[in-house]
Amino acid sequence: MIARRGFLGLLGGAGLTVAGCGALAGKVAREVAGESLTSALPLPARFAVPLPIPATAVPVRPGRFEVVQRAAKAEIIPGTTTEIWGYDGTFPGPTFDLRAGGPAVIRVRNELPVPTSTHLHGGVTPPESDGYPTDVVIARGRGFRPPPGDHSHHDLRQWTFHEAARDYVYPLEQGAATLWYHDHRMDFTAPQVWRGLAGFLVVRDDEDDALPLPKGERDIPLMICDRAFEEDGSFRYPSLDPTLLLRPGVDDAFMEGVEGDVILVNGAPWPFLEVDAARYRLRLLNASNARRFRLRLTPGGRFVQIGSDQGLLPAPLTHEAITISPGERFDVVVDFSGHRAGSEVTMVNTLGTGAARDVMRFRVRRRAADDSVIPKRLSRAAEPVTTAVATRVFDFRRTGQGGGGSWTINGRRFRPGRPLATPRLNTSEVWRFTSDFHHPVHVHLARFRVLARNGGPPAATDAGWKDTVDVRPYEVVDVLVRFEGYRGRYMLHCHNLEHEDMAMMADFEVV
Numbered sequence: 001m002i003a004r005r006g007f008l009g010l011l012g013g014a015g016l017t018v019a020g021c022g023a024l025a026g027k028v029a030r031e032v033a034g035e036s037l038t039s040a041l042p043l044p045a046r047f048a049v050p051l052p053i054p055a056t057a058v059p060v061r062p063g064r065f066e067v068v069q070r071a072a073k074a075e076i077i078p079g080t081t082t083e084i085w086g087y088d089g090t091f092p093g094p095t096f097d098l099r100a101g102g103p104a105v106i107r108v109r110n111e112l113p114v115p116t117s118t119h120l121h122g123g124v125t126p127p128e129s130d131g132y133p134t135d136v137v138i139a140r141g142r143g144f145r146p147p148p149g150d151h152s153h154h155d156l157r158q159w160t161f162h163e164a165a166r167d168y169v170y171p172l173e174q175g176a177a178t179l180w181y182h183d184h185r186m187d188f189t190a191p192q193v194w195r196g197l198a199g200f201l202v203v204r205d206d207e208d209d210a211l212p213l214p215k216g217e218r219d220i221p222l223m224i225c226d227r228a229f230e231e232d233g234s235f236r237y238p239s240l241d242p243t244l245l246l247r248p249g250v251d252d253a254f255m256e257g258v259e260g261d262v263i264l265v266n267g268a269p270w271p272f273l274e275v276d277a278a279r280y281r282l283r284l285l286n287a288s289n290a291r292r293f294r295l296r297l298t299p300g301g302r303f304v305q306i307g308s309d310q311g312l313l314p315a316p317l318t319h320e321a322i323t324i325s326p327g328e329r330f331d332v333v334v335d336f337s338g339h340r341a342g343s344e345v346t347m348v349n350t351l352g353t354g355a356a357r358d359v360m361r362f363r364v365r366r367r368a369a370d371d372s373v374i375p376k377r378l379s380r381a382a383e384p385v386t387t388a389v390a391t392r393v394f395d396f397r398r399t400g401q402g403g404g405g406s407w408t409i410n411g412r413r414f415r416p417g418r419p420l421a422t423p424r425l426n427t428s429e430v431w432r433f434t435s436d437f438h439h440p441v442h443v444h445l446a447r448f449r450v451l452a453r454n455g456g457p458p459a460a461t462d463a464g465w466k467d468t469v470d471v472r473p474y475e476v477v478d479v480l481v482r483f484e485g486y487r488g489r490y491m492l493h494c495h496n497l498e499h500e501d502m503a504m505m506a507d508f509e510v511v
Contacts, residue, residue: 031351031472033325033438033496034257034290037228037236043262044077046270047346047361054200054221054266057094063104065096069137069197070111076267080233084196085112091267092223092287093181093199100205102172109165110137114192114244115144118168119184120201121327121442122177122309122467127488129168130444132160133186133505134416140164144245146186158416170201173485175381176208177311178221178283178329186416187248190258190289190497191239194227196267198287207381208312212373214281214333220273224324224359225287226260236260250498255398255405256437257290257498263349265360272361276368277337281306284322284330289497292438292470293349295359296321297334301345304374307331308464310447312379321350322461325440325470327495330461333374339364386428388480392421393432396439396471396494396504407494407504414493414505421508423483431481435471439499442468444490445510448479468495483510 059065072089076082087093087108098104110116115138119131128135138144140163146156183189183197200221213219228236238254241247250258262269286293297303305317309329322330339345347359399408406413410420423429430451433441450462450469454476462469471477493505 031292033292034259035254036259036261037238039229039236039261040231041077041080041229041233043355044269046355046358047272049078049268049271051271051273051360052266052268054092054095057096063102065104065106067094067106068109068111069116077229077233077269082233082235085192086196087199091196095199095221096201098172098201098203100172100175100203102170104170104172106168107165108137108168110139112139115185117184118181120170120179120181122179123170124174124445124485125170126486127490129170130490131184133184134158135160136185137162137166155416172203174203175311176205177203178331179203180285187501188244190501191237191244193497194237194289195235207379211375211378213306214279214372218278219281221283223266223285223287224293225264226291227262227264228260229262248501254498255502257496259291261356263356263359270358270360272363274363274365275336276366277339277341277364278368278370279333279335279372282332282334284324284332286324286326286328288326290326292323292325292351294321294323294351296348296350298346298348301334303332303334305330305332306378309467310465313464314379315377316374317460317463319461323470327440327442327468328470336362336364337370341366384482386482388430389427391430393434396433396435396441398436407499407502409504409506413503417507419507419509422511423508425483425487425510428480428482431479433471433477435473435475437473439471440468440495441471441492442495443481443492445485446481446483448481451478451480453477487511
């Protein structure tokens with residue numbers, strides 16, 4: 001096994017093709033993270049739809065919000081109607097614009113035909129509000145029993161059922177950051193997020209507010225994802241059970257992950273945004289099930305990164321391109337002042353082909369006043385002096401073949417209630433992630449810094465405190481994980497959502 005891993009790692013790095021390994025080598029070379037699903041309807045014209053901005057959630061009283069998960073009709077592809085499952089019936093759901101130090105309580109009411117569990121991705125939350133996959137809300141009057149079978153690993157003792165609604169408590173004892181929330185139901189996260197159950201939660205604080213960065217209408221969240229559509233405009237997805245009630249999983253051809261052929265930004269296909277010739281703050285989120293993006297601006301432009309998953313960097317970093325895997329966020333500033341009025345700048349995905357190579361377009365409309373500045377120093381928060389008290393290895397790998405195969409961690413399918421690690425509160429550990437494929441690894445509760453890739457330095461885009469890291473095929477990534485906030489049961493898992501649904505998750509218990 002070691003020899004094979006080493007050989008395939010060299011094979012992928014060199015982009016070679018040999019007998020018996022051609023398909024794998026080709027996928028590694030192309031950095032493909034899933035199988036493409038082709039839409040049945042003609043694809044719409046690109047850059048013909050204005051970029052929608054998600055509505056901001058309004059509290060029912062200070063610190064208290066209510067949101068309803070329900071089905072609704074939306075015109076995503078012009079001229080057709082798509083049934084979405086959305087928070088408040090929208091895709092993306094409303095943006096929760098909150099301040100650090102909260103707390104905020106969000107009551108989630110489920111009116112869908114399936115159970116749900118909402119996870120605040122990047123949130124430092126008590127374990128009972130973390131959105132554990134077997135802690136679910138069921139619509140009033142609907143019965144539910146976990147489906148049988150070895151794939152689901154269901155033990156009723158590990159399930160908690162809430163009828164109609166439940167409160168998620170978010171203390172927000174963390175710095176300013178771009179977070180997001182999404183469904184996290186056991187075995188069915190991928191199809192339920194695909195149908196629309198996702199949205200932004202932005203945490204603000206005094207330090208971030210005091211910076212002279214772009215604000216107001218020039219501070220824009222961008223949820224980037226992909227989808228495929230049936231001829232009638234409904235979402236196309238290769239579920240084994242379209243009801244999402246009995247049999248989890250996807251057709252064998254899509255076990256690596258599902259990629260659509262329509263790129264959506266804030267729920268619109270290849271949209272455009274009219275901008276002033278000024279600086280804009282763009283909060284980039286990859287909310288795809290499996291697709292990775294390498295974003296670039298053409299015919300010219302750079303991303304100045306000011307924040308990562310968990311908030312501000314100490315100082316800005318400039319990138320010609322940004323590779324962003326599912327679950328990751330990049331907070332960037334783009335300066336359009338060097339472009340004349342009437343010109344256009346396109347954000348492209350250099351990992352995509354055909355229509356999937358385009359993402360969105362910016363149309364520069366006019367010169368405008370701009371008093372924003374990117375300071376040389378962004379965050380003055382003291383870095384914790386920390387020494388790792390333990391080192392652990394987590395191997396993300398496909399185990400088994402065909403319909404009996406699973407994506408596993410350390411050779412184990414997910415078993416709720418059986419932790420793979422028991423880190424101590426207020427300590428740090430080195431966690432080593434190894435892989436056989438593209439696995440964006442997400443750790444709940446904790447934040448981490450990337451220490452090394454394959455024994456060398458991290459990538460330039462690994463900077464800052466993160467909660468999700470892109471682990472590429474046959475790669476070894478070391479991260480220093482800090483456990484702060486709460487004791488209790490949390491998770492690490494692959495954020496390729498098809499892999500997650502096929503058991504590539506594990507518990508850890510903070511003690």
